[in-house]
Amino acid sequence: MSSFLDKICARAAADIQHIVLPEGGDIRTLEAARALVDGKIAKITVLANTDEAAASGVDLSGVTVADPTTSPSNERYAETLYELRKAKGLTLEDAQKLVQNELYHGVMMVYLDEADGMVAGAVNSTGNVLRPCLQILKTAPGISLVSTFAVMVVPDCEFGEEGTFLFADIGLVQHPNAEEVADIALSTANSFESIVQATPIVAMLSHSTKGSAKSPSVDKMVLATELAQAKAPDLAIDGELQLDAAIVPSVGTFKAPDSSVAGRANVLVFPDLDSCNIGYKLVQRLAKAEAYGPITQGLAKPVNDLSRGASAADIVGVAAITAVQCQARKSQG
Numbered sequence: 001m002s003s004f005l006d007k008i009c010a011r012a013a014a015d016i017q018h019i020v021l022p023e024g025g026d027i028r029t030l031e032a033a034r035a036l037v038d039g040k041i042a043k044i045t046v047l048a049n050t051d052e053a054a055a056s057g058v059d060l061s062g063v064t065v066a067d068p069t070t071s072p073s074n075e076r077y078a079e080t081l082y083e084l085r086k087a088k089g090l091t092l093e094d095a096q097k098l099v100q101n102e103l104y105h106g107v108m109m110v111y112l113d114e115a116d117g118m119v120a121g122a123v124n125s126t127g128n129v130l131r132p133c134l135q136i137l138k139t140a141p142g143i144s145l146v147s148t149f150a151v152m153v154v155p156d157c158e159f160g161e162e163g164t165f166l167f168a169d170i171g172l173v174q175h176p177n178a179e180e181v182a183d184i185a186l187s188t189a190n191s192f193e194s195i196v197q198a199t200p201i202v203a204m205l206s207h208s209t210k211g212s213a214k215s216p217s218v219d220k221m222v223l224a225t226e227l228a229q230a231k232a233p234d235l236a237i238d239g240e241l242q243l244d245a246a247i248v249p250s251v252g253t254f255k256a257p258d259s260s261v262a263g264r265a266n267v268l269v270f271p272d273l274d275s276c277n278i279g280y281k282l283v284q285r286l287a288k289a290e291a292y293g294p295i296t297q298g299l300a301k302p303v304n305d306l307s308r309g310a311s312a313a314d315i316v317g318v319a320a321i322t323a324v325q326c327q328a329r330k331s332q333g
């Protein structure tokens with residue numbers, strides 16, 4: 001396990017949170033549950049057919065296994081879901097069917113504070129994981145957009161926060177407008193503070209630095225910077241900045257001498273999903289960085305999506321980060 005994950009797991013273990021893993025029909029989820037309980041990283045509920053889970057060969061002692069198709073909570077969940085969604089045309093009969101779905105069942109546990117957070121996506125698509133979250137949990141107060149970020153830990157790197165950066169949005173909002181970029185920037189700054197436990201310094205990235213080029217995409221990042229600054233005047237945020245001007249002190253001083261962010265940034269907000277996703281994969285592969293994500297932000301309560309190629313170790317890591325997000329949400333009231 002990396003030093004970053006060691007720290008995250010230690011923080012998770014210091015204040016145990018209850019994480020639900022809905023995809024208990026997959027062996028990776030069961031193996032992750034075992035590791036999370038053994039490591040005292042989180043309290044775990046796995047949603048699965050209890051007989052199938054018992055026959056998996058994984059020791060599930062200390063793990064709560066619940067079958068969403070036969071749960072005694074289903075009627076209560078269905079009634080709550082119906083009340084939440086009846087204005088959208090959901091019938092009670094449809095709600096009763098939905099709560100037997102592993103993802104809806106898990107989200108209802110989180111909504112009703114019967115679990116603190118949820119991790120899924122090893123089997124299900126991102127759309128399937130996030131749909132019940134957006135329908136039931138909705139967005140956090142003051143946030144209008146759900147987005148994602150990656151934690152990048154670059155070895156032997158003098159830039160960022162001792163080589164640690166957050167990149168956003170790497171996986172959800174493909175073509176954000178200026179208002180959406182501003183929201184992504186503010187959410188990612190909050191995520192940096194809670195996960196990295198350091199002061200966020202936010203660069204709004206572009207192919208231009210302070211008017212060195214003209215284009216609609218540059219204009220978008222300039223406006224996004226202004227909007228974010230207006231919403232969070234105490235946050236260190238500036239743009240538009242090229243990547244080198246954002247993180248390299250000498251370049252930042254030369255290209256943007258009046259900027260308090262240039263050369264010091266540790267939160268990198270990209271103009272669109274394409275550039276961010278490409279950038280994070282470049283850094284991961286060429287700089288051999290540790291990359292953790294996409295991590296979801298902006299939901300009222302923490303739920304994170306996995307890659308369908310995730311290993312059991314990946315699930316453990318995302319669950320630990322989710323637990324830390326749960327701690328941060330509770331501390332913020």
